[in-house]
Amino acid sequence: MGTEFINKEDIAGFISANRENFKEKLLSEAVTVRNKINDILEKGNIDLLKNAERLALYIARNMEDELVEFAKIEGIAWAQHSLTVAFKLEWVHAIRRTLWYFLYQYDKLNGEEEFKRKKFFDMEKRINDRVDQFLNTFFISYSDYKDQQLMSQRQLVENLSVPIIPINSSIAVLPLIGMMDTYRINTLEEKVLVGIGNMRIQTLIIDLSGIAEMELDVIVQFEKILNGIQMMGCKPVLTGLRVDLVRKMINAGVSFDSEVATKGTLQQTLTEHLVLDNGHYQ
Incomplete structure (x- = not known):
């Protein structure tokens, strides 16, 4: 220096x-x-x-x-x-x-x-x-x-984790993938109810085939969300329920409302709910 x-x-x-x-x-x-x-x-x-x-x-x-x-x-x-x-x-x-x-x-x-x-x-x-x-x-x-x-x-993650996909003016699909924990189920509740109101969805098809795990308290909260969906004037349809998830529900005494429809696969559900015209969904 x-x-x-x-x-x-x-x-x-x-x-x-x-x-x-x-x-x-x-x-x-x-x-x-x-x-x-x-x-x-x-x-x-x-x-x-x-x-x-x-x-x-x-x-x-x-x-x-x-x-x-x-x-x-x-x-x-x-x-x-x-x-x-x-x-x-x-x-x-x-x-x-x-x-x-x-x-x-x-x-x-x-x-x-x-x-x-x-x-x-x-x-x-x-x-x-x-x-x-x-x-x-x-x-x-x-x-x-x-x-x-x-x-x-x-x-951004919250929006991606609850992807409500409109099929037509009244039907939408919600594919759920991965772990469903308490934080995510609370996010699901908010996004789904708001989405139904904003998009005026009459039928929401919820595909659970990609769910890896769902604890009992999350299942109970999910049951309440389904009730909320019906209160919004929307019909919930569940697809892709896995054997282990169904077994856990049965053992815990959890059963969905009779108004909640269940189907085997998403493809089966889409075929039943959409009108097929010239090979294109309308």
């Missing part, structure tokens, strides 16, 4: 005037991150060195609003590109140490042997508070973005 520093009348100007020394000191403090700077630039178009100086100047100038907004933007950027937050934590702590080093150099050039007590503690509180504020806002922004992504993905 160069031993010469260009003196300026305030700390922000001192940092800007000694930019190369600032970068060199920062890289010496961030041992792990310095080898990832180019990777992060390529992956997320994030210039760590440029942003570090920007953050340092916001702190030095006590620009709280700009610092908070910058932290939000940084949090979203790191979340979007799934960058490792441990690198960010090390980097910001390196910026903190570099800032204190520069304050020391600045104080030496201004001829004071040491900070007066009040001046030192005021400066310490202000700088550390701003760095902590940046970190807190960054992690909140990062976490919020990730939460929104998870919520969006969950909604």
Whole structure:
């Protein structure tokens, strides 16, 4: 690191005037991150060195609003590109140490042997508070973005897990596949009842041939959903009931309402409910 520093009348100007020394000191403090700077630039178009100086100047100038907004933007950027937050934590702590080093150099050039007590503690509180504020806002922004992504993905999965497929203006098919747990059965209840109302379905064919497992409490909840479907003025038709599922229902004493029709296969049910005209379903 160069031993010469260009003196300026305030700390922000001192940092800007000694930019190369600032970068060199920062890289010496961030041992792990310095080898990832180019990777992060390529992956997320994030210039760590440029942003570090920007953050340092916001702190030095006590620009709280700009610092908070910058932290939000940084949090979203790191979340979007799934960058490792441990690198960010090390980097910001390196910026903190570099800032204190520069304050020391600045104080030496201004001829004071040491900070007066009040001046030192005021400066310490202000700088550390701003760095902590940046970190807190960054992690909140990062976490919020990730939460929104998870919520969006969950909604997509929910829609895909309850695929109501209209066959014509009054008949729809609901093929259920995989594990039917408590969370999914609750999703099923909401999506099915809303779907019947919005699509004005009169007959809903529910194909269970793809269901891998259904616990007893889920079966009981499913029975209530079938009652709800009838209350909506829609006729439920079950197809593809597997032997093990039927056996579990029998042993538990669960029986569906007499108004709930059951058929062997989906193909059989479609053939009975649709009018075949010239080889095309109408």
